[in-house]
Amino acid sequence: MKRCLIIPSIFTENVIQIIKSIPKGRVLTYGRIAKLAGNPRAARQVSWTLHSSSKKYNLPWHRVISSNGTLAMVSTEDKQYHKKLLELEGVKFTGEFKIDLKKYLWDIESFNNI
DNA sequence: AACCTGACGAAGA
């Protein structure tokens, strides 16, 4: 038994905690999360962590986007699904798959200063 | 057990 939620590492745990804390209708970028989790350059790591952990931990992965405000999915259909999820939370798109970051980026960094 | 890959990002050329 037990085999409940085994957290692989501190960094991953931080990533998970941060993502779980993203309020509805807000988004965070990969790089931002990586920085908050302690590794400014581990954005890539964040992406796969999302992949492998979002299912296990039920994370709002759709609130995580690329740094330039666009969706970072592989296929267009995935992007459309992603877009739909965000629109359901009140996020408006400025382009086909682009979000106004100034408006929706979760401003947790005000605690940290940039 | 080793090597390759990946929902990215920032800095260099």
Add this chain to the structure above:
DNA sequence: TTCTTCGCCAGGT
């Protein structure tokens, strides 16, 4: 200004 390269690290093959 656009393109390339390196960094991060766990999972899959």
